[in-house]
Amino acid sequence: MTSKELQKARDYEGKYMDFIPQQERPAFHVTGGIGWINDPNGFSCYQGEYHLFYQYHPYDTNWGPMHWGHVKTKDFIRWERLPISLAPDMDYDKYGCFSGSAVETPDGRHLLMYTGVQKILQEDGNYQEFQTQCIAIGDGVTYEKVSQNPVLTGADVPEGNSAKDFRDPKLWYDSEEKCYYSVVGNRTADGSGAVLLYRSEDGINWQFVTTLDASQNQYGKMWECPDFFPLDGEHVLFVSPQEMKQMGYEFHIGNGTVCLMGDYNKESHSFDRKCVHTIDYGLDFYAPQTTNTPDGRRIMIGWMQNWATCRSQPENARWFGEMVLPRELSIRDGRLYQVPVRELENYHKDCISYQNICVSKETQLDGIRGRILDMSVTVRPGEGRGYEKFKLNLAKGDDNVTTVIYDPHTGLVTFDRTDCGFNYDIINERSFLVKAGQELKIRVVMDRYSIELFFNDGAAAATAMIYTPQEHDAISFEAEGSALIDVEKYDLAL
Ligand code: FRU
Secondary structure, eight states: OOOHHHHHHHHHHHHHGGGSOGGGSOSSSOBOSSEEEEEEEEEEEETTEEEEEEEEETTOSSOOSOEEEEEEESSSSSEEEEEEEEOSOSGGGTTOEEEEEEEEOTTSOEEEEEEEEEEEEOTTSOEEEEEEEEEEEESSSOEEEOTTOOSBOGGGSOTTSOSSSEEEEEEEEETTTTEEEEEEEEEOTTSOEEEEEEEESSSSSEEEEEEEEEOTTSSOSSEEEEEEEEETTEEEEEEEESSBOOBTTTBOSBSOOEEEEEEEETTTTEEEEEEEEESOOSSSOEEEEEEEOTTSOEEEEEESOOTTTTTOOOTTOSEEOBBOOOEEEEEETTEEEEEEOGGGGGGEEEEEEEEEEEESSOBOOTTOBOSSEEEEEEEEEOSTTOEEEEEEEEEEETTEEEEEEEETTTTEEEEEEEESSOOSOSOOEEEEEOOOSSOEEEEEEEETTEEEEEEGGGTEEEEEEOOOOTTOOEEEEEEEEOEEEEEEEEEEOO
């Protein structure tokens, strides 16, 4: 049954979404129909298509009572919009249908698990927020919340843990054991983050299994949006911690994204963490979620924003928030590698390539420009001692430019959008380390408002939004000293 809250949101979206011209949206990145979006939710393969839901407040370009918007795709590039699937319309989720996930059940239904937020009046007259896990089941278009909701409450967390911060279930179906598992973000008694593991035979009745891992105040406070999956012989736990502390060039303060990699013993359900690193080193990335494809790939999507920067928006914005281009994940030498989904190559057109171009002072190359493109640049040492610094200028025109500067001695990369034309005093620069040396590969995927960078075949990724006028589309290369570059650029036929 469609509640009045859900119908109202659908009507609102239907009425206003088409007033936003296509050329004012990204060409191949997911946005909401209208208004605000944050975390990707329910990223899953259902009946041969990939479904994506997202945290959605259609009525405003700022966060508000959370709904679940819904799109689907066959190839991660072209997306079809579907009716809004969840609205905050029950007592147990009246203050929001927060993040969650989805899975196809063995009998072909689409099962969503999400966080319901409610506020309950306390003896002292204050309202206290509680978060519980809830289920909705559907057919890929419409979804019904089950009568057993909520299926997990504060009574199901270990003693001393928070019943308030208990959210963002990521579930999967274990076909060997014929049961469901779900990881949920939580806080331990010390106030810092933890991931709890639950198990269910039927997707409705859930039992606590174990605390899979905990921050112990090392990697931030509340651990939001966990994901847990096997990859290339290892197990990977993703979390998006709040209140991270700066740690060298690896972690910045505030909301971060952390990949914890280790061994998982399926019998004892113990996870032994071996290494930890950032997932995306850019300015705008949060709450990643993965799914797997029938051909065995693990694909990640994420919110192309961060809480630190999302409150400054372009004037007259009618949509705000988009998702990153889905990325294929792998592990090499104990690191998470990520590259754009290979489906992007089906849209390549008009290749322009150059080999062995000698760069020192600022150089532009005929045909190498644009704002919707996929470009690979390989940098090598030029004559003599090679180069001291290499600089890539993107979306350049008038006073606008976004730069990537690489220091081959230290491996330090600085990604700087200070002059991208977005006149807010927010964080505009990030620095991080890649492998030092005179050889560097950078892949640049650009859409109208974003730049996604992939270094050295995906060993590091960095993402940032830019709001530069579209006509500022020049690209140039500079080196202190002498560099040799190869460039291959494709426009995208979308
Ligand atoms: C992460 C998050 C989640 C929560 C959702 C609410 O960005 O804070 O923990 O479920 O956003 O919109």
